[in-house]
Amino acid sequence: MKTSILLPRLAAAAGLLALAGCASTTPASTASTTPAAATPPPAAAPEVRGLSIDVADIDRSVSPCEDFFQFAGGAWLKANPIPSYASSWGPRNLLQDRNQALMRSILEAAAANTGATMGSNAQKVGDFYATAMDTVAIERDGLRPLRPELERLLLIKxxxxxxxxxxxxxxxxxxxxxxxxxxxxxxxxxxxxxxxxxxxxxxxxxxxxxxxxxxxxxxxxxxxxxxxxxxxxxxxxxxxxxxxxxxxxxxxxxxxxxxxxxxxxxxxxxxxxxxxxxxxxxxxxxxxxxxxxxxxxxxxxxxxxxxxxxxxxxxxxxxxxxxxxxxxxxxxxxxxxxxxxxLPKAYVDEAFRFQQVLGGAKTQQVRWKRMLAATDAYLGEAFGQLYVDKAFSPRAKAKALEMVANVKESMADHIRSNTWMSPATKEEALKKLNALRVKIGYPDVWKDYSQLVITRGSYLTNLLAARAWETRDNLRHLGQPIDRNEWGMTPPTVNAYYNPPMNEIVFPAGYLQPPFFNPDADDAVNYGAIGGVMGHEMTHGFDDQGRQYDAAGNLRDWWTKEDNDEFNRRAAIVGTQYDAFSPLDSVHVNGKLTMGENLADFAGLTIVYGALQKQLQKTYGDKPRPKIDGFTPEQRFFLAWAQLRRTNIRPEALRQQILTDPHSPGQYRTIGPLMNMPEFYQAFGCQPGQKMVRAEGERAKIW
Structure with a gap:
């Protein structure tokens, strides 16, 4: 699905990822899981420590060829129970916590700066957050700021x-x-x-x-x-x-x-x-x-x-x-x-009691985190300008752009070498890939908030003013040229998306942080982590929904009937595989609802693996490729993929996810694609008959 600008701050795109992961690094031996055939001889390959993968999180009591989700992060899952205020918990939450700590310091400084120039982004961000945190004023005001809107309804005759x-x-x-x-x-x-x-x-x-x-x-x-x-x-x-x-x-x-x-x-x-x-x-x-x-x-x-x-x-x-x-x-x-x-605490608490039943959280998130999220939601690009100055370097942006270019090149290779697609459809696919736009970090042109009035008066008044401004900012587009500088997510967002009508992939600065992305980490980790996201978003343009849009972003059928039928046949295999996954008694993943995300995981990981091999060849040529923390580059690639999807989730939230979310649960996003990849089997020496190995006739392969 595309990014919706019906409600820009709530942009929902098919590329929105579910839970990922993070960690630091410690050394350990992994000789028992590293087959000699998968890499150059160990004696010739130097062994060093790396960044972004924590080998202490690995559960070595589980074979990687039986359950790679547990192998890659089982120890972490045991050591990281879900906090009482959350419905699920994974490394993505930890990255959000680190991001929030930086964002909080920015917001508190802005709120304390009562001398900021009236009308400036700093003034608006500071006043919005200050009023949001002023619970004394909120309790005192009660429903007063909402009375004008309630009275509008009363006057309807x-x-x-x-x-x-x-x-x-x-x-x-x-x-x-x-x-x-x-x-x-x-x-x-x-x-x-x-x-x-x-x-x-x-x-x-x-x-x-x-x-x-x-x-x-x-x-x-x-x-x-x-x-x-x-x-x-x-x-x-x-x-x-x-x-x-x-x-x-x-x-x-x-x-x-x-x-x-x-x-x-x-x-x-x-x-x-x-x-x-x-x-x-x-x-x-x-x-x-x-x-x-x-x-x-x-x-x-x-x-x-x-x-x-x-x-x-x-x-x-x-x-x-x-x-x-x-x-x-x-x-x-x-x-x-x-x-x-x-509104006053009584309303907040009532809403939370209902959310507890839906998602299972035991306690409410602290107020500063909720109000930080609101500030980001309603003043995202004003706040985002303050955030990226501290959080995202030009070097990081250049490295991310280089990686996207390599993934794009690998995707082109896979299209050209595709064995089931006709030349006419391949030509259209390459045309679409070449037209793909890439947005990294933050907008080139920031939103203009000059018409939005924010004061130190009332949080609810500020909230309604921000909503009205945002809606009008969307509605003003009618009759205007397409604004290709517009973003559907704010810079601090820990997420990414693909937008079919714009044919673009977008990666906010908030996502391009360690351990999802670290310009100092080895290529295998970066390609398995943020590279997996890049491949995922890129191949959304060719999943069961995205493939219906052409290079210009138009909803147009550019496939031959034979290619269309073959794609659907291959996609149906993926759907059947995911229908069989059952995380709870009598609860199965919905292969049709999650089809687009599963296809993007399948294809994206395959494409990015090819990009990594190209990068390793550029770096090492025919020289031995070093092990890091005892793992080959290929093994670190798959570990990075898996560790960023570690997730503990409450049963209530898991049921809700399966009913409503187009993303599969984290454990199946981890193992689903790997169970179909011979490259994974080779990296960890997996043999036919092991649970992570599907029989050749049962494997799914799109690209």
């Missing part, structure tokens, strides 16, 4: 007022009813278009409303408690709170039944339904789209892309038929729910 009120909620990003924004037109990537997509649910997706297993029932009961208690905090008496909770659940149930499943949402063709505004207004008259668009300053729009037309058919019926009072109750809920983190 008819369906016309409802549409205007809904437009205001869209500006404030409350999540009510549906999502709307300006995005790149997927079938004409040289222009922007207004997009509408299903939404309006509080629970993660439709399945949480419709499934009847005991866990789903328990979550729905916790949700009802959350609703009732929050309405009570807003001043409703017990009977009214109960009634209002039932109203919200009933309306959301209607929306859930009309929503597409997570798997169905992965089909870009069926989610692209362009129609004129006039045609959409005729089909959905109750939504009064001309009025809604005008209220959002999108009156110039002539066309819309409706992601899920049947959902909007049902929404149209709902808006037309449901009592106005009930719809106002629904809008009030989503307004309050969406800003609960900026």
């Amino acid at each position: 008819d369906k016309t007022g409802l549409i205007v009120g809904l437009a205001r909620q869209k500006i404030l990003q409350t999540g009510a009813y549906f999502r709307i924004g300006v995005d790149v037109d997927e079938k004409n990537s040289t222009q922007y278009v207004v997009g509408l997509n299903q939404g309006g649910l509080t629970l993660p997706n439709r399945d949480y409303y419709l499934k009847d297993d005991e866990r789903s029932k328990r979550i729905r009961e916790a949700y009802r408690t959350y609703l009732r208690n929050t309405f009570g905090q807003l001043g409703d008496n017990e009977a009214t709170a109960q009634q209002n909770a039932a109203v919200v659940e009933r309306l959301e149930m209607r929306l859930a039944k009309a929503s597409r499943t997570p798997v169905e949402l992965r089909d870009p063709q069926s989610n692209y339904n362009k129609m004129t505004v006039a045609a959409a207004a005729k089909r959905y008259p109750a939504l009064d789209l001309p009025r809604l668009l005008a209220a959002m300053q999108l009156g110039a729009a002539q066309e819309l892309v409706v992601g899920q037309p049947a959902f909007f058919d049902e929404l149209n019926k709902l808006v037309k038929a449901e009592p106005l009072a009930d719809q106002k109750t629904y809008l009030r809920w989503h307004l309050v729910r969406s800003v609960s983190g900026a």
Whole structure:
């Protein structure tokens, strides 16, 4: 999937990685796991210590050929239980902690600088964080900063007022009813278009409303408690709170039944339904789209892309038929729910109690971490400029760009040598690869926050102002040239993504830190760690979703029928393999939901392994390649891949991940690709019949 600019700060892309890992280094012997055939003779290869892999984390009681996830990080998993405030824990969390320590120092210095020039990024970042941390003022203010928005809802007297009120909620990003924004037109990537997509649910997706297993029932009961208690905090008496909770659940149930499943949402063709505004207004008259668009300053729009037309058919019926009072109750809920983190402690605690049931965390994350995340979310590039000055050197950027170039070259080699793809499709694939844009570290052109007013007054007021500014910053794109400098993630983000309509891969500075990336580490580790991410994101352009977009980013079929059928046949093998993975009793990975991420892991690791071999040849030629910490370069490559995906996860969070996340659990992201790679078998001397070795006829290979 592409990066969505319907909500830029929440950019969701197919390239978003799940959990990875980190560590330091200590020496150890690994003679028993290093076959002589895999590398030059040990006697001729010098042995040194390295960076970024901690051999003390390895569980040597487990054979690498039986369970490489446990072998590579079993000792770490035992020594690193999940903190009470988290639902899962892995090395990615540790990198985030280190990043957060630096970010906190930047924010606290900005907050203490009351003399910053008014209107400067330092002033806005400092004042936003200062008000977010001022819990005394937040408790004192109570609902006062939210009163103007609550009163807007109270003043709605008819369906016309409802549409205007809904437009205001869209500006404030409350999540009510549906999502709307300006995005790149997927079938004409040289222009922007207004997009509408299903939404309006509080629970993660439709399945949480419709499934009847005991866990789903328990979550729905916790949700009802959350609703009732929050309405009570807003001043409703017990009977009214109960009634209002039932109203919200009933309306959301209607929306859930009309929503597409997570798997169905992965089909870009069926989610692209362009129609004129006039045609959409005729089909959905109750939504009064001309009025809604005008209220959002999108009156110039002539066309819309409706992601899920049947959902909007049902929404149209709902808006037309449901009592106005009930719809106002629904809008009030989503307004309050969406800003609960900026309200007094009672609201924050109520929201967390519900999240505990969903994700299993035992205690709430400390406030400074939550408010740091909010500052990054809403003032990401203002804050990001302060961050990259301290966290990302020009040398690191140059090294990362060099690695991406090598991975790209390896990908081209794999396309050219592909045995099942026709020359015509290969030509298009190479054209797309050559057109791929790479963004490293931070934007070349920063966002201009001059029109955003942030003060030392109220955190909630600042939050709403930042949301409104962000929405308008997105909506202003309509009718303008494509902005290819725009980023869908902030510089401190520990993540990466591929954006199909822009045909670009993006790696924020926050991810390009040790141990994910260390310019001083050996190539094998860097290629297995951040290189694996680079290959993953690059091959998203050729996974089951990304391959449907051409070199210009247009949703266009450029495959021959024979090549298309062969790709699908090979991809189906991957899906079957992952369907068989079961981390909990009666819970299986969804091979269709996770298909794109699994394909990117499979292909990406293969491509990057080829890039590493090229780099090692450049570095050593025919000379012996040194062991580091007792491991060959090939072994360190696979260890780096695995150690960055070590994850402890609570059962509640694991179930939620499998239901909602297009990424497979970390253990299967680790072993899934390796079980199909002869290069892995050779590196660790694995033999047929061992669990990490699939029989030749059962292996999956895309590129």
